Amino acid sequence: MDLTRKFQEATCNNTVRISELEIDRKYPIVETRHINTKYGCSILLSLKDEDGNTIKVFLPKRYSAVFSEQDVPSINSHNVTLHLV
Numbered sequence: 001m002d003l004t005r006k007f008q009e010a011t012c013n014n015t016v017r018i019s020e021l022e023i024d025r026k027y028p029i030v031e032t033r034h035i036n037t038k039y040g041c042s043i044l045l046s047l048k049d050e051d052g053n054t055i056k057v058f059l060p061k062r063y064s065a066v067f068s069e070q071d072v073p074s075i076n077s078h079n080v081t082l083h084l085v
Helices: 003-011 071-076
Strands: 027-037 040-048 054-058
Touching: 027 054, 027 071
Parallel strands: none
Antiparallel strands: 027 040, 040 054
């Protein structure tokens, strides 16, 4: 990750709760990452909102096992377009 992107992520706190997302709306997944938090491994999704801004959402812990280490790069390469609904 380049230095510019690290600074942008550090200064922009655009992480929202999954409960704050609109129900039945399709949020395009921009990026997926495995993050080690103090509560254990978690999945962080970067999504596009209706204004085109990037927002980040932590998935519930039960979904961490669904994403393997091989799934994350394939999602990030944009070979498949996925949405969070």
